[in-house]
Amino acid sequence: MVERRKKRGLLLLGGLLLLGVLVLFGSSLIDRYSGVPVLNYHGIEDHEHNPLMLGVADFDRQMAYLAQEGYHSITPKQLLAHLEQGAELPSKPILITFDDGYRNNYDNAYPILKKYGLTATIFLVTDTVGTNDWYLNWQQVEEMRKAGFVFGSHTLNHVPLNDLSQDEIRFQLTKSKEGMQWKLDVPIDYFAYPTGAYNETVGELVREAGYKAAFTIDFGRVKVGDNPYALDRIPILKTKSPFYHFYTRLNFTTLMGKAKLAKEWVLGPSTLTL
Structure with a gap:
């Protein structure tokens, strides 16, 4: 009983602190109209003890919220045109991605x-497509592509690129891109870094391989002036309170980013591999 009261007291204190910050700083910390949110999911599956596997009902609730709040899903092509050419985006744009x-x-x-009129971009580990039942096959990929989904590369076998030589990086980038283009007969212009591992050299090699943009797992929104080969995303994970996790990360990205940095400064960086 005493322990439960302590937990409630800490939650109340945390809520009051958050309210105080919002009162002091106002809309500067509310990100609904600041930059473009790029959500980063992995799997949608029940009964998996894995923070990367969000429950089906939880995902449904999150997508229902986006639809009810008037969000419009966009493609990486639309996002890049906005960043580089000032192209207009629909009201409340959001890019939904899966790795x-x-x-x-x-x-x-x-x-x-589909139920909520949304689309997504999926970054494929190409050696797994059609070779492992836990992953998509090319027929499923093609069906989704025809329905407006976009597909990008996540390398051949999900190897962190920082660990490779430049020749090995080039091989991962070009062969995954070529394989997808051969299978789907469409340009493959977008890339996501496996495990989020990248640096300036890796980003330059991604550009040289012919990709137009690349996505990290660095926490934040995408804004005009950002490096197209180091675009931030908002990772959405399975937690004890999945909707609260989603809602706060989407609507208070700046505040949550600062809180994440503070937590890592105190406890050290997360060891979760994405």
Whole structure:
């Protein structure tokens, strides 16, 4: 009982502190109209003890919120045109992305996204496509592509590029791109860094390989002036309070980013591999 009261007291204190910050700083910390949010998911699957596997009902609730709040899903092409040419975006734009290309993106996420009139971009680990039942196959990829989904590269086998030589990096970038273009007969222009590992050299090699933009797992929104080969995203994970996690990260990105940095300064960086 005493322990429960302590927890409630800490939660109340945390809520009051958050309210105080919002009162002091006002709309400067509310990000609904500041930059473009790029959500980063992995899998949508029930009964998985994995923070990267969000429950089906939780994902449905999050997509329902986006639809009810008037968000419009966009493509990486639209985002890049906005960043580089000032092209106009729809009201409340949002880019929804998935990394790795799990089969549950088709079985579970795809029907929910269609239900709410949303699309997504999926970054494929190309050696797994059609070779492992846990991942998408090319027929599923093609069906989703025809429905307006976009596909990009996540390398051949999800290797952190920082660990490789430049020749090995080039091989991962070009062969995954070429394989996808051969299978889908469309340009593959976008890339996501496996495990979020990248540096200036890796970014330059991505550019040289012919990609137009690349996405990190660095926490933040995308704004005009950002490096197109180091675009931030908002990772959405399975937590004890998944909707609260999603809502605060989406609507208070700046504040949550500062809190994340403070936590890492105190406790050290997260060891979660994305």
